[in-house]
Amino acid sequence: MLNVDDVVISLAHARTRIGRVSVAEEVADLLRERIIEGVDEPGTQLLETEIADQLAISRNTLREAFRLLGHERLLEHRRNRGVFVRVLSAEDVADLYRVRRVIEVAAVRRSKEAPPAVLASIKEAVADAERAAAQDDWKAVGTANSRFHQALVTLNQSPRLDESMRHLLAELRLVFHVMKNPRSFHEPFVARNRELLALIEAGEGQAAAGYLESYLDEAEQMLLRAYEPTG
Amino acid sequence: MLNVDDVVISLAHARTRIGRVSVAEEVADLLRERIIEGVDEPGTQLLETEIADQLAISRNTLREAFRLLGHERLLEHRRNRGVFVRVLSAEDVADLYRVRRVIEVAAVRRSKEAPPAVLASIKEAVADAERAAAQDDWKAVGTANSRFHQALVTLNQSPRLDESMRHLLAELRLVFHVMKNPRSFHEPFVARNRELLALIEAGEGQAAAGYLESYLDEAEQMLLRAYEPTG
DNA sequence: CGCTAAGGATTGTTGAACAACTCGACAAGA
DNA sequence: TCTTGTCGAGTTGTTCAACAATCCTTAGCG
Numbered sequence: 385m386l387n388v389d390d391v392v393i394s395l396a397h398a399r400t401r402i403g404r405v406s407v408a409e410e411v412a413d414l415l416r417e418r419i420i421e422g423v424d425e426p427g428t429q430l431l432e433t434e435i436a437d438q439l440a441i442s443r444n445t446l447r448e449a450f451r452l453l454g455h456e457r458l459l460e461h462r463r464n465r466g467v468f469v470r471v472l473s474a475e476d477v478a479d480l481y482r483v484r485r486v487i488e489v490a491a492v493r494r495s496k497e498a499p500p501a502v503l504a505s506i507k508e509a510v511a512d513a514e515r516a517a518a519q520d521d522w523k524a525v526g527t528a529n530s531r532f533h534q535a536l537v538t539l540n541q542s543p544r545l546d547e548s549m550r551h552l553l554a555e556l557r558l559v560f561h562v563m564k565n566p567r568s569f570h571e572p573f574v575a576r577n578r579e580l581l582a583l584i585e586a587g588e589g590q591a592a593a594g595y596l597e598s599y600l601d602e603a604e605q606m607l608l609r610a611y612e613p614t615g
Numbered sequence: 616m617l618n619v620d621d622v623v624i625s626l627a628h629a630r631t632r633i634g635r636v637s638v639a640e641e642v643a644d645l646l647r648e649r650i651i652e653g654v655d656e657p658g659t660q661l662l663e664t665e666i667a668d669q670l671a672i673s674r675n676t677l678r679e680a681f682r683l684l685g686h687e688r689l690l691e692h693r694r695n696r697g698v699f700v701r702v703l704s705a706e707d708v709a710d711l712y713r714v715r716r717v718i719e720v721a722a723v724r725r726s727k728e729a730p731p732a733v734l735a736s737i738k739e740a741v742a743d744a745e746r747a748a749a750q751d752d753w754k755a756v757g758t759a760n761s762r763f764h765q766a767l768v769t770l771n772q773s774p775r776l777d778e779s780m781r782h783l784l785a786e787l788r789l790v791f792h793v794m795k796n797p798r799s800f801h802e803p804f805v806a807r808n809r810e811l812l813a814l815i816e817a818g819e820g821q822a823a824a825g826y827l828e829s830y831l832d833e834a835e836q837m838l839l840r841a842y843e844p845t846g
Numbered sequence: 847c848g849c850t851a852a853g854g855a856t857t858g859t860t861g862a863a864c865a866a867c868t869c870g871a872c873a874a875g876a
Numbered sequence: 877t878c879t880t881g882t883c884g885a886g887t888t889g890t891t892c893a894a895c896a897a898t899c900c901t902t903a904g905c906g
Binding site for chain 1: 636675694714718720774776
């Protein structure tokens with residue numbers, strides 16, 4: 385687990401790097417990490433003065449970082465009330481899966497033209513997930529699974545779609561944390577990823593598209609079942 | 616003596632105060648409009664002090680607006696050098712059309728489940744384009760055409776995809792301005808929009824998808840031909 | 847001709863100040 | 877009791893001035 389003091393130290397160190405980016409972006413990276421790791425739970429208010437003091441940066445700089453994360457939908461900005469870690473509604477989850485179906489299915493439909501490098505990264509993600517599953521490390525399975533789907537999207541060969549997918553997966557992390565039992569959520573899909581990979585390697589774009597469609601339908605249902613009661 | 620108009624006006628005024636957004640967002644709206652309309656040409660540097668003075672706002676607030684537009688890819692941020700109106704490369708244009716093919720084709724594929732309200736807005740955009748074309752108002756044709764494609768995307772029933780499309784079309788405006796002859800670019804598609812609409816109304820999702828695919832291919836080619844020489 | 851150093855311009859970041867707004871607590875009145 | 881008005885503490889919104897960091901140009905030098 386991250387703790388604030390470690391973070392301050394690493395931040396101070398990072399700032400001495402030569403290729404450094406703006407402080408606002410560094411802070412955004414830091415906060416993003418905390419949010420998708422679940423350190424700051426959805427609904428938590430992030431107080432400007434408090435965080436600015438802790439990170440030893442000015443409020444103005446912090447506000448720039450907030451803007452960035454707001455645009456990524458990880459933070460919610462309520463005017464004159466503050467910024468809060470985004471709370472996703474069931475409708476948000478449904479929408480995210482709508483987008484996934486559009487972007488990911490379009491990707492696998494182009495299996496036939498898949499570049500070797502892309503195939504390799506997909507394969508690697510599948511293998512990583514299997515390895516992690518064998519070791520009962522379900523958090524790692526989740527990470528590998530994200531990489532798998534991110535790799536699928538690169539079949540589209542579109543930098544913009546890649547970025548959209550990155551943001552989408554980060555947003556989904558806000559939901560994953562409500563899963564009490566990550567194993568039950570991730571386990572079924574380890575084998576499915578392998579099967580989907582086989583279809584892609586065979587150049588069966590149409591079949592892969594159909595397979596992925598029901599794959600995503602089921603994932604969405606599982607997530608919504610676990611999510612609705614609490615929300 | 617009070618009269619009814621005074622009351623209405625004061626209420627309207629109060630409403631604008633209540634609904635008003637932050638200064639940064641207002642400024643972002645203003646700058647976005649200028650960029651989209653081509654007032655500030657691609658490549659133009661936007662000086663912080665100069666614009667902040669002109670708009671009578673602080674540099675900090677202006678920088679927040681810059682961030683917003685940077686995230687929409689209308690501005691390019693070069694660290695320690697300033698912000699510039701984005702200059703799209705041919706590769707950018709190709710990528711934008713890749714995204715369009717994914718998002719728009721997925722939309723029309725669902726023609727069969729099209730809600731009446733969506734069909735109506737698509738129809739309206741087609742009619743507007745035809746009307747504007749008849750009056751030789753090619754700028755209006757372009758606007759109607761944008762609305763047409765934006766309406767197509769709503770077939771996906773996804774707010775996130777709607778927003779992506781809005782940003783995408785705004786970004787494309789950066790390119791449209793290089794077209795010396797807007798008529799030659801827009802004219803061929805007025806009739807095509809009508810034909811595509813017919814396929815959608817008939818629920819021919821598959822056919823509509825194929826039709827739109829080649830439609831977009833051709834539009835991309837036309838744009839790239841006009842763009843490459845200058846770029 | 848190429849390299850370096852200095853200077854000017856612009857952005858990056860800070861800290862403080864004040865205005866605007868939210869929200870809860872409490873009092874006054876129906 | 878319920879509603880309404882008022883107050884005050886706390887937070888965000890915005891501005892301002894200052895200085896540091898960086899880039900670009902140009903002048904001087906070998």
